[in-house]
Each structure stands twice: as C-alpha cells, then as structure tokens.
Amino acid sequence: MSMLWHRSMRAHQQINWMAVLLLLFMLALAFLPAWKAVAGLERGATIDLHRDEAFVQALLEGHYGQDPTYLGGGMWYTPLITWLEALLTAITGLPAAHLIVRLGPFANLLAPIAFFAMCRQLLGPVRAVAATAAYLFWAVGQEPGWVVATYSHRLIPVSFSQSLFYVELMLIDKAFRTGRQGPALVAGLGAGLTFLAHAAPAMIAVLMIGVLTGIQAVQARRNKDNRTLRLCLTSCLFAAIGFLLASMPLTWRLLMGGMHVANREGFLFTYYALTWQHIGVLLHHNLTWFMLFGTAGLVLMLRRSGKLGTPRRARTILLSWLILATCLFIYSYSISVLDKHMGINLPALLPTFHFYFYASAVLSIFAGLAFTALCQWAWSRVQLRHSPQREVPRADLVMAFFLLIATGCTLKYPSYATRRDVIAVRNRDLAFQADQPGAQAAAVIRREVPWNGVVLCDLDLSVWPMLCTARHVVATASTMGNPYLDQKQREQDNALLLEGLEQPRSDTGGLLAQYGVTHLLAQPAQLARMPLAARWFPHELFRNDKYVLLMR
Amino acid sequence: MATAPTSTGIMRRFAFMAAALALLGAFAVHRAWPPVGRAELAGTYQRATPLLLPVGNTPGQMVLHADGTLDLMGPPGQPAVHSRWYWDPQERLVRTEDPRWDRRIWMRSTLLGPRLCMRICDTPLLLDQEERDEAVDYVRTSTPSRP
Numbered sequence: 001m002s003m004l005w006h007r008s009m010r011a012h013q014q015i016n017w018m019a020v021l022l023l024l025f026m027l028a029l030a031f032l033p034a035w036k037a038v039a040g041l042e043r044g045a046t047i048d049l050h051r052d053e054a055f056v057q058a059l060l061e062g063h064y065g066q067d068p069t070y071l072g073g074g075m076w077y078t079p080l081i082t083w084l085e086a087l088l089t090a091i092t093g094l095p096a097a098h099l100i101v102r103l104g105p106f107a108n109l110l111a112p113i114a115f116f117a118m119c120r121q122l123l124g125p126v127r128a129v130a131a132t133a134a135y136l137f138w139a140v141g142q143e144p145g146w147v148v149a150t151y152s153h154r155l156i157p158v159s160f161s162q163s164l165f166y167v168e169l170m171l172i173d174k175a176f177r178t179g180r181q182g183p184a185l186v187a188g189l190g191a192g193l194t195f196l197a198h199a200a201p202a203m204i205a206v207l208m209i210g211v212l213t214g215i216q217a218v219q220a221r222r223n224k225d226n227r228t229l230r231l232c233l234t235s236c237l238f239a240a241i242g243f244l245l246a247s248m249p250l251t252w253r254l255l256m257g258g259m260h261v262a263n264r265e266g267f268l269f270t271y272y273a274l275t276w277q278h279i280g281v282l283l284h285h286n287l288t289w290f291m292l293f294g295t296a297g298l299v300l301m302l303r304r305s306g307k308l309g310t311p312r313r314a315r316t317i318l319l320s321w322l323i324l325a326t327c328l329f330i331y332s333y334s335i336s337v338l339d340k341h342m343g344i345n346l347p348a349l350l351p352t353f354h355f356y357f358y359a360s361a362v363l364s365i366f367a368g369l370a371f372t373a374l375c376q377w378a379w380s381r382v383q384l385r386h387s388p389q390r391e392v393p394r395a396d397l398v399m400a401f402f403l404l405i406a407t408g409c410t411l412k413y414p415s416y417a418t419r420r421d422v423i424a425v426r427n428r429d430l431a432f433q434a435d436q437p438g439a440q441a442a443a444v445i446r447r448e449v450p451w452n453g454v455v456l457c458d459l460d461l462s463v464w465p466m467l468c469t470a471r472h473v474v475a476t477a478s479t480m481g482n483p484y485l486d487q488k489q490r491e492q493d494n495a496l497l498l499e500g501l502e503q504p505r506s507d508t509g510g511l512l513a514q515y516g517v518t519h520l521l522a523q524p525a526q527l528a529r530m531p532l533a534a535r536w537f538p539h540e541l542f543r544n545d546k547y548v549l550l551m552r
Numbered sequence: 553m554a555t556a557p558t559s560t561g562i563m564r565r566f567a568f569m570a571a572a573l574a575l576l577g578a579f580a581v582h583r584a585w586p587p588v589g590r591a592e593l594a595g596t597y598q599r600a601t602p603l604l605l606p607v608g609n610t611p612g613q614m615v616l617h618a619d620g621t622l623d624l625m626g627p628p629g630q631p632a633v634h635s636r637w638y639w640d641p642q643e644r645l646v647r648t649e650d651p652r653w654d655r656r657i658w659m660r661s662t663l664l665g666p667r668l669c670m671r672i673c674d675t676p677l678l679l680d681q682e683e684r685d686e687a688v689d690y691v692r693t694s695t696p697s698r699p
Contacts, residue, residue, distance in 0.1 A: 272684060284602060399565055
C-alpha cells in the first residue's frame with residue numbers, strides 16, 4: 001500500500017515538474033518580445049508611466065502622501081507600485097523614468113507565474129498549463145495589453161496588480177478550505193495589499209469574500225449548524241480587519257481627506273472599443289478561437305459537467321469571479337452612459353475596462369478547461385477505436401498533452417511576438433524618445449522649480465513635459481487630475497490665466513495668487529501670442545526649440 | 553494499476569520534453585523575426601478588407617518603389633500621397649519623410665510569413681492617449697517595381 005502511494009506521489013510530482021518546465025518555456029517565449037520592446041528606452045510614452053514617475057519622484061524628495069500635480073492635494077492613486085519603484089530607484093540609483101520603463105518585462109512576469117500558481121491550486125497542474133497558455137498567448141490578440149488580462153511589458157498598475165489578485169484568490173481558497181480565522185486574516189491582508197496596488201482587483205476580491213461567506217452562511221443556516229455559521233462570520237470579520245489593516249496607508253488618507261469625488265472623469269473613462277459606435281472593433285477583436293473555447297468552458301462549468309474535472313470550491317470561486325467582474329462592468333458602464341448622455345450622476349467606481357480585464361482573465365481559465373476537456377474526449381475516442389485494452393502511462397499522456405500545447409504556442413508565436421501591444425507601443429515610445437527638447441525641458445523644470453512652485457501651462461503641456469516632473473500645475477488632463485479636487489474649476493481658471501497673458505484681465509493677479517503660480521511654461525509660438533507674459537513672468541529661466549520656462 | 557515511473561524513465565521523459573521545447577522555441581523565434589531586407593519589401597500592396605474592422609481613410613493601395621519613393625492611393629476623395637520611404641530593419645518599420653505617414657506602416661509576423669500593416673487611426677501617435685492602434689493588413693500584389 002505504502003509502495004503504491006509512493007509511486008503515485010512520484011508520478012504526481014513528475015507531472016508537476018513537467019508543468020513547471022512548460023511554464024518556463026511559455027515564460028521565456030513571452031518575455032522575449034517584451035524585453036525587445038523596452039530595449040534602449042529611457043522613458044515610456046504612456047501617460048500612466050509619467051504619473052507614476054511623478055509619485056516616485058515626490059516620494060524620493062520626501063513628500064509622501066502629497067499630490068505631485070496639484071499643490072495641497074493628497075495621495076489619490078493606489079501607491080504600492082510607486083513605493084516599489086521608489087525603493088528600486090533609491091537602491092539602483094537609476095533615473096526613475098529609466099527604471100520604470102525597463103522594469104516592466106521583469107516585474108510583470110509575476111502575473112503569469114501567479115496565474116499559473118493560482119490555477120494549479122484550484123485545478124491541478126495539467127489544467128493550469130492549458131489555462132496559462134490561453135492567458136499568455138491567446139487572450140490578447142490585437143487588443144491593447146491594458147484591456148485584456150495577459151502578460152504585458154508596461155509596468156502600469158492594471159498589468160502589475162493582477163499578480164496580487166491571483167495570489168489573493170489562492171489565499172481566499174485556502175481561507176474557505178480550512179475555515180479557520182488565521183487564513184481568513186491573511187486573505188484580508190492580501191485583499192488590502194491588492195487594494196494598495198489597484199482598486200479593481202481588490203473590489204472583486206472583497207466582494208468574493210462576501211459572496212463565499214454568504215454561501216457558506218446560508219448552507220450552515222439550512223443545516224442548522226450554528227457552530228459553522230458562527231465560525232464563518234468570525235472568519236469574515238477577521239478578513240475585514242486584515243483588509244483595513246493592510247490598506248490603511250491609502251484608506252486612512254482618503255478618509256481623512258474626505259471621500260467626496262469632485263472629478264469623475266477618470267472614473268468615467270471608457271475604452272473606445274466598448275462604446276456602441278465601435279462595436280465592429282470589439283467584435284473584430286473578440287470573434288476568436290479563444291472566445292469560443294472560453295464560452296464552451298463556461299457552458300460546461302454552468303452545466304456542472306464532470307468533463308472539466310473542476311472541484312466544487314474552484315467552480316464557486318471561478319463563477320463568482322466572472323459574475324462579479326461582469327456585474328461591476330455593467331454597473332460602471334451604466335454609470336458612464338447615464339452620466340455622459342443623461343447627466344445623471346450616480347456613484348462611480350472605476351473605468352469599465354478594468355472589469356472587462358478581469359472577466360477576460362477568468363475566460364482564459366475556462367478556455368484552458370474546455371481545451372483540456374476536448375483533448376480528453378478526443379483521446380478517449382482514439383483509445384476506444386484503436387486500443388481499448390492498452391493502458392498508456394498517465395505521465396506519457398500528460399507529456400503528449402503538454403507538447404501539443406507547446407506546439408500550439410509555437411504556431412501562435414509569430415503573431416503574438418509582433419502583436420499590437422508590443423509593436424505599436426514601442427513605436428510610440430520611440431517617437432516619444434525622439435522628442436529630446438521635451439526631455440530637456442522636463443529635467444530643467446524638475447531642477448529649477450521648487451516643490452511648492454506651481455507652473456502655469458496649457459493642458460497639453462501639463463501632460464508632457466510637466467506630468468513626470470512632480471511639479472505642480474494649475475490644471476492637468478482630467479483623467480490625471482486628483483479626483484477629490486474640483487477639476488472643472490481648475491480648468492476654467494487655467495484658461496482664464498492663459499487668456500490674461502494675451503489680453504488684460506482684472507482677475508489675473510488674484511488667480512495667480514490663489515493658485516500660488518510661480519512659473520510659466522509655454523511653447524515659443526504660444527509665448528509670442530502672450531504680450532503680457534513678460535509683465536507677470538519677467539525672468540526667462542530656460543528656452544529650447546519647443547519650450548520656454550519663465551519665472552515670476 | 554498505475555505504472556511506476558522509474559528514475560531513468562523520468563529523466564528520459566524530461567530530456568525528451570526539454571529537447572522538444574528547445575526545438576519548438578527556436579522555430580518560434582525564427583518565425584517571429586525573420587530578417588527582411590529593404591529590397592524584399594518594395595512592391596505593390598492592396599489593403600485587405602477585414603469583415604468587421606472599419607478601415608477609416610487608409611489608402612486602398614500602397615506602392616513602395618525600389619528607388620525609395622512611396623505612393624499611397626485611395627480611398628476615393630482622398631488625395632494621393634507621394635513621399636520618400638526607408639526601411640528600419642531593427643524596428644521592422646517603414647519610415648517616411650511625410651510626418652503624417654511616418655511610423656504608421658510596420659511589419660507583423662504571421663505563421664505564413666511577415667505582413668505589412670498600417671495603423672488605421674490618423675491621430676499622431678503622441679497625441680493619441682487612448683492608443684487607437686488597430687492596424688489593417690496590406691497584401692502584396694506585385695514584385696518590386698523599378699524606377
């Protein structure tokens with residue numbers, strides 16, 4: 001008996017190691033184009049990277065918890081990634097922009113690794129390999145990497161924070177499997193940490209803890225099992241305490257600063273392919289084999305098909321994940337539509353694409369499950385027809401299945417490696433890198449403008465070259481503006497101030513004082529149209545072909 | 553009863569699998585970035601017609617002349633474009649003197665070989681914060697033209 005158990009364990013371990021080998025193969029393939037995409041870059045073109053650079057810079061200059069864009073504003077964006085980036089910048093001594101753009105391919109490898117580990121815990125190593133292959137190579141197609149859950153080379157919060165979500169799902173699974181308070185506390189801490197990285201995965205995780213607790217509580221109540229009922233409610237309380245403790249660095253500041261959202265633009269942003277007028281683009285991206293397998297997996301899951309071999313808890317977790325992501329997506333989408341088309345302001349959560357992102361992640365798992373079920377069915381047919389008596393060792397079957405997946409990845413690889421998320425993003429990064437005057441201006445602004453200074457400039461310049469400098473402006477792009485400050489008022493005042501430099505206005509002096517404006521950034525042609533600029537900003541600090549910086 | 557895997561059997565399987573994966577990996581990388589020279593690129597290309605993807609104002613025909621000039625023709629109502637082009641083999645990108653078309657044409661790989669494609673959205677890359685980077689394929693219809 002002991003010998004049999006030992007042999008079975010050995011075979012199981014062998015399959016585990018083969019799964020790890022295939023994971024390494026897939027990671028190596030995925031990493032290569034990501035690494036090529038950042039080669040030689042000193043700064044990324046993406047606005048999110050500039051925002052993160054500003055927070056890193058503010059942290060390194062000792063202004064933790066302060067908004068680097070609006071003077072007097074507090075921390076408003078989830079800070080975990082910028083903490084890590086600031087730490088690494090301090091350790092390596094590299095410029096923050098350089099580190100952020102080059103770190104992406106390495107840091108984001110955590111996402112597929114965590115995805116695989118999560119699938120392995122829920123579904124076993126064989127199905128985990130199939131799901132990870134779908135997640136890495138089939139989910140993304142020609143959509144942007146920030147819309148679909150996959151490995152991407154940009155260190156933006158949406159891409160990085162998914163790794164914490166997958167780890168959190170493992171913790172949730174463990175907490176509900178053991179039913180003890182310790183693991184529940186750890187799951188709560190995990191959700192809090194995830195919240196520090198990004199709000200979307202934390203929302204799904206917290207709601208999932210609530211849903212699973214609800215299911216358990218209802219079952220215990222039906223069975224009149226008061227002990228289990230008490231235990232599951234206490235565990236939920238422990239998870240809530242853990243969440244509050246871990247998320248304190250952000251939630252404390254948000255609560256102290258008041259939670260009133262004055263700038264909804266960032267929350268209402270909708271990925272263009274999710275709008276009705278671009279339905280063709282959405283269908284173009286989604287009428288795919290991946291979606292077919294994902295849907296088939298979902299149908300089999302809903303029908304509780306034994307073909308999927310999914311344990312009950314895993315099924316509950318996966319389905320609640322999909323349902324929660326879909327409900328949050330529908331809610332956010334409705335809020336955005338109601339606000340934009342009917343002027344109805346309901347509480348907004350986050351941009352819709354974040355929940356689309358997490359729905360696509362669980363579809364990768366369903367696609368992997370459906371593909372595994374298809375292969376099992378095909379093998380059983382072959383065996384039935386040709387050699388019903390002959391037993392093939394499981395390890396050999398699994399190896400053949402893994403090699404089939406590896407072959408599929410290989411065939412998909414040419415289009416994967418040159419997909420839009422790699423090529424078009426690098427193309428934009430290179431075009432951006434060619435703007436040397438902008439980089440020069442950003443460096444000068446950071447050097448010459450003090451932390452408490454405020455630069456007046458138009459909204460375009462507030463994004464580049466201003467945003468990355470961690471120096472304040474009167475108004476920036478609405479999606480990058482502090483959601484707890486009045487963005488519209490700032491935009492209006494910014495326009496009035498710029499107008500006051502072109503023609504006399506009685507309120508210019510007052511507004512300059514109100515916002516504490518110390519500098520003016522303009523393009524030379526723009527400055528030529530501002531005859532009053534020299535009156536308010538008499539000292540020229542810097543000038544190149546594209547930018548002029550003046551001081552009061 | 554499950555067949556017991558022996559140590560030799562396990563090692564043999566791993567070695568076989570590692571070798572197979574190495575071969576597949578090498579093949580994948582080779583197919584993803586095959587070297588393409590400027591001379592191979594010159595020729596006449598027709599825009600593909602995707603079923604659902606709107607192709608906007610992308611030209612119906614693109615001619616990359618071997619002498620380094622570029623002609624973009626159609627769609628109806630759009631003026632023809634004549635410019636100079638050069639090939640960036642490192643980035644697999646067609647660069648043009650006309651800034652409106654510069655960095656809009658690139659090469660993507662497919663299992664059946666490399667394909668030229670063009671970014672549909674004409675908003676300049678640096679102003680397009682939403683990253684509308686859908687691209688439409690161009691299919692070669694003739695071999696390199698001579699000046």
